[in-house]
Amino acid sequence: MPIEVACHLNVLVPDAAEPGLTRALGALAELGYSHVVLPPFDPDGAPLAEWAALFRDHGLGPITMVGQAPGADVSSADPAEQERGAAALRRMVDATVALGGDQLNGVSYGLFGRAxxxxxxxxxxxxxxQLGRVADAAHEQGVTMTFEVLNRYETAMINTAEQALDFVAVSGSDHLRVHLDTFHMAVEEADMLEAVRSAVPVLGYLELGQSGRGALGSGSVDAAAVVREAITAGYRGRIGLEAFSRSVLSAVATEVLAIWRDTYTDGAAIAAEAIDIVRSAEATVGSREGTA
Structure with a gap:
């Protein structure tokens, strides 16, 4: 079976509002994507049934994202605040199930932002x-929970694959998985390919993001090499695209993510290039293995 490929919704549109959502899903389905990553949303106010129907109609699986907030943070020393943070994670697991999804990504281990x-x-x-307990419960509901490794300017908790492996071990969970993103790895990892190899046994999501947040083919990250290395090392999980441009994102998101430039104007073209890179890299590995 080919590797499943996902695209962050914000590559194409600023949010999940209509008519942009339906147009974006149609474009991704036509390009051959299997999944779409949703930006963070309030599970108590979102039209979950309506979105679930749209995903089914387009043959796309939703991948949700979750974070923590002041006063609801699983890393807090206050047990009540820890529990509120865990409760927020559990609510998003339930929302993922309601959407028909089977994967929950995000910065679920603490507050986003430079410390x-x-x-x-x-x-x-x-x-x-806390995450280990939530991940085990999510597994019982058919949802895989991952946590994203970020660079030092976005968190001080987990910045490298080595730290992520330690975090999984400390969690005590057999189901918690790691989410690596090449944008962040380009800042933190001395050897990106070795970092990917090391994480493969617990890698649940490999995200391709270019150093400048734009097209995968322009920047310091060799996305094709990362994909080839992961597959060669035995990874068969999902691979995703994340790219951000000021002309596409919402005003709030541009400020939070520090997207100061228009890195591209045509999100569909960015998505088309990315899936071609993944499929070409996948084919290269398959050809090598077929002649070995």
Missing amino acids: ATAPPREAFERSAA
Whole structure:
């Protein structure tokens, strides 16, 4: 079976509002994508049944995202705040099920944003234990939970594949998975390919993001090499595209993500290039294995 390929919705449109959502899903389905990653949303106010029908109609599986908020943070030393953070994660697991999805990504281990100091080891361990419990419960509902490794300017908790492996081990969960993103890896990893190889046993999502947040074919990240390395190392999970442009994102998202430039204007073209890169890399590995 070919590798399943996902695309972040914000590559094409700023949010899940209509008529943009239906147009974006149609474009991704036509390009051959299997999944779409949704930007964060309020599970209590979203039209889950309506969205679920749209995903089914376009043959696309939804991948949801979840985070933490001040006062609801699993890494907090306050048990009540920890529980509120875990409850937010569980609500999004339920929303994922309602949408017909089977994967939940996100920065689920703590607050997003640059920290003044690195969190203590105790915060790391508290967060891992909470996520492990949620991941095990999510597995029972048919949902795989991953956590994204970010660069130092977006979190001080987990910046490298090595730290992510430690986090999984501390969690005590057999079901918690790692989400690696080449945009962040380009900042933090001394050897990106080795980092990918090391994480394959617990890798649940491999995201391709270029150094400048634009087209995969222009920048310092060799996306094709990353895909080839992952597949050669035995990875058969989903591979996703993430790209951001100021002309496409919402005003709020551009500020949060520091997207100051128009890195592209045609999201469908970016998505077309990305899936071609993945399929070509996949075919190259298959050809090597066929002649070995």
